[in-house]
Amino acid sequence: MATPDLRDELEAPVxxxxxxxxxxxxxxxxxxxxxxxxxxxxxRIIPLTYESTIRPRAFERHRNRP
Incomplete structure (x- = not known):
């Protein structure tokens, strides 16, 4: 079995x-x-954000700190 040559393959008709x-x-x-x-x-209908993936109450508690 002959091995195909890359040059022959590139010159072959499409x-x-x-x-x-x-x-x-x-x-x-x-x-x-x-x-x-x-x-x-x-x-667009249900946007996934970082804030919606974590526990909402824990996030609110940390965001409202002075």
Whole structure:
């Protein structure tokens, strides 16, 4: 079995994408954009901040100290 040479691979003609490969790329891109939009929307509705992740009463006690 011959080992492939990198120079031969770089000089080879470019093969077009198969229709199923185009569909896979499109679906992956679409799902990624949709999930990103969902996360942005969810973050606008329910923002997660450092203050909301710790115990609220303990935080208020320390913030109101003189």
């Amino acid at each position: 093969e077009p994408l198969l229709p199923i490969e185009k569909k896979l790329i499109g679906w992956s891109f679409g799902i990624g954009i949709a999930l990103l939009a969902l996360l942005v929307l969810l973050n």
